[in-house]
Amino acid sequence: MPRISIAFIGLGGIASQAHLPAIKELGFNVDFCVDVDEQRVRSFTEKTGCKGYSDYKEMLENENLDAVLIATPNIFHATIAVEALKNGAHVYIEKPMATNIEEALKIVDAAYRVSKFAVVGHNGRFDYKAHTAAKLIHRGNLGRVYHARGFILRQRGIPPAPTFIKKSLAKGGAVYDIASHAIDMLLYLSGYPKPVSVKGFTYRAFGDRVEEFGMSYPQPPQPGMVCEVEDFGSAYISFDGGAGMYVEVSWASYVKENKVEYIVLGERGGIQIDGTSLSYVTSLEREFFVASPPSIPQVNSYREAWRRFLNAIENNDEALLCPIATAEQGVIDVTILASIYESSLIGKEVKIDVPNKLVERAREQLKCLKL
Numbered sequence: 250m251p252r253i254s255i256a257f258i259g260l261g262g263i264a265s266q267a268h269l270p271a272i273k274e275l276g277f278n279v280d281f282c283v284d285v286d287e288q289r290v291r292s293f294t295e296k297t298g299c300k301g302y303s304d305y306k307e308m309l310e311n312e313n314l315d316a317v318l319i320a321t322p323n324i325f326h327a328t329i330a331v332e333a334l335k336n337g338a339h340v341y342i343e344k345p346m347a348t349n350i351e352e353a354l355k356i357v358d359a360a361y362r363v364s365k366f367a368v369v370g371h372n373g374r375f376d377y378k379a380h381t382a383a384k385l386i387h388r389g390n391l392g393r394v395y396h397a398r399g400f401i402l403r404q405r406g407i408p409p410a411p412t413f414i415k416k417s418l419a420k421g422g423a424v425y426d427i428a429s430h431a432i433d434m435l436l437y438l439s440g441y442p443k444p445v446s447v448k449g450f451t452y453r454a455f456g457d458r459v460e461e462f463g464m465s466y467p468q469p470p471q472p473g474m475v476c477e478v479e480d481f482g483s484a485y486i487s488f489d490g491g492a493g494m495y496v497e498v499s500w501a502s503y504v505k506e507n508k509v510e511y512i513v514l515g516e517r518g519g520i521q522i523d524g525t526s527l528s529y530v531t532s533l534e535r536e537f538f539v540a541s542p543p544s545i546p547q548v549n550s551y552r553e554a555w556r557r558f559l560n561a562i563e564n565n566d567e568a569l570l571c572p573i574a575t576a577e578q579g580v581i582d583v584t585i586l587a588s589i590y591e592s593s594l595i596g597k598e599v600k601i602d603v604p605n606k607l608v609e610r611a612r613e614q615l616k617c618l619k620l
C-alpha cells in the first residue's frame with residue numbers, strides 16, 4: 250500500500266495544536282503545508298519538514314495529494330474543498346464546512362463526481378461520553394426520541410483572532426463556531442431526523458469588550474480588538490414527525506459557570522451528557538433508574554477522527570468513515586446554521602427543505618452505531 254500524502258491548508262491554532270499531534274500519534278506526518286502568513290509557513294516547515302507554500306492553488310497544481318486538511322477561516326472552506334477534491338484529494342474540512350447551503354452542496358457534489366471522501370471536523374463525536382450515548386440511542390434504548398437540547402455557554406470565551414471575529418473571514422460568530430458543534434452533536438445522537446423549520450436568535454453583546462471577554466485561544470486578546478460578529482445564539486428547530494431541538498450558545502455571557510451539556514429525551518429513556526459525566530435515565534417497574542459508567546476514559550478525539558479518515562482512504566471504503574461527520578451530514582448542519590441567522594434577521598420562523606435523499610444518506614452513514 251503506497252503511503253498517504255497529507256497536506257495542511259491553514260497553519261494556525263487548530264492545525265498545529267490539535268491536527269498535527271493527532272496524525273503524529275498515528276505515525277503520519279504533514280508532507281505539504283500552506284498558509285498566507287509566510288512566517289507561519291516557515292515555522293511549520295521547520296517543525297515538520299513539510300514542503301511549504303503560500304498559495305494553496307499552486308500546491309494543488311504541483312503536488313500529488315491524498316488527504317488535505319482545510320483549517321483556514323470559515324469563508325474559504327468550501328472553495329478550497331471543491332478545488333482540492335477536483336484535484337483528486339480526499340478532504341477533511343474544519344467546521345463549519347461552508348457558510349451557506351449552496352456552497353455546502355457543491356462540496357457534496359464535487360466529492361461524488363470524483364469518488365473521494367469529504368468529512369467535517371466535528372471531533373466532539375469521538376468523546377467517550379458522546380460515542381457511548383450515541384450507541385445507546387441508536388440501538389433503541391430511548392424508544393422514540395422527541396426532544397434534544399444542547400448548551401455550550403462560556404463566561405469569557407471570545408476567540409480573539411481575525412479568523413473568528415472579523416465578519417469578512419468568519420461570516421458569523423458563536424453560531425458558526427460552537428452552535429455548529431452543538432447541532433452536529435444533537436443530530437448525531439438523535440439519528441438525523443429531517444429538519445423542517447428554525448426559529449433563531451443571535452445577539453452581539455460584548456463585541457467592544459474583547460480584552461475583557463476574550464479567551465487565550467488561538468492567541469491572547471490584543472488591545473483595541475473588536476468582535477464584529479454575534480457572541481450569543483439560540484434556536485428552536487422542528488423536525489418532520491414532531492420532534493424538537495433547542496440549542497443555546499455563548500462565547501461570553503454573565504452565567505455562573507461555563508457549561509457544555511446535551512440532553513436527549515425519548516419515550517423510554519433519556520440521556521444527559523455534561524462536562525464530566527454521562528447518565529442514562531429510564532424506568533423499571535414504575536421506578537426511575539439512573540445509570541452512569543463508573544469511569545470516563547479520556548480520548549483524543551482528533552486522533553480518532555483522523556484514524557477513521559485515513560483508514561477509509563487506505564482501504565477505499567466509505568463505510569469505514571463511520572461515525573466521522575460526513576459532508577452530507579455537514580450540509581444539514583449548515584442549513585440549520587444559516588437558517589438561524591436568517592430567522593434572527595427577519596424575526597420570524599424560517600422553513601427549511603433538505604432533500605430527502607440527503608437525509609437518508611446522513612442516516613445510512615451512521616449505520617456502524619447500530620452494530
Ligand SMILES: NC(=O)c1ccc[n+]([C@@H]2O[C@H](COP(=O)([O-])OP(=O)(O)OC[C@H]3O[C@@H](n4cnc5c(N)ncnc54)[C@H](O)[C@@H]3O)[C@@H](O)[C@H]2O)c1
Nearest residue numbers: 259260261262263284285286320321323343344370412467
Ligand atoms: N473542531 C474544532 O473544535 C475547531 C477548533 C478551533 C478551530 N476550528 C476551525 O478551524 C478553522 C481555523 O481555526 P484556527 O483556530 O486554526 O484559526 P487561526 O486563525 O489560528 O488559523 C487560521 C490560519 O489560516 C490562515 N489562512 C487564512 N486564509 C488562508 C488562505 N486563503 N489560505 C491558506 N491559509 C489561510 C491564517 O493565516 C491562519 O494561520 C476555523 O474554521 C475554525 O472554525 C475548529
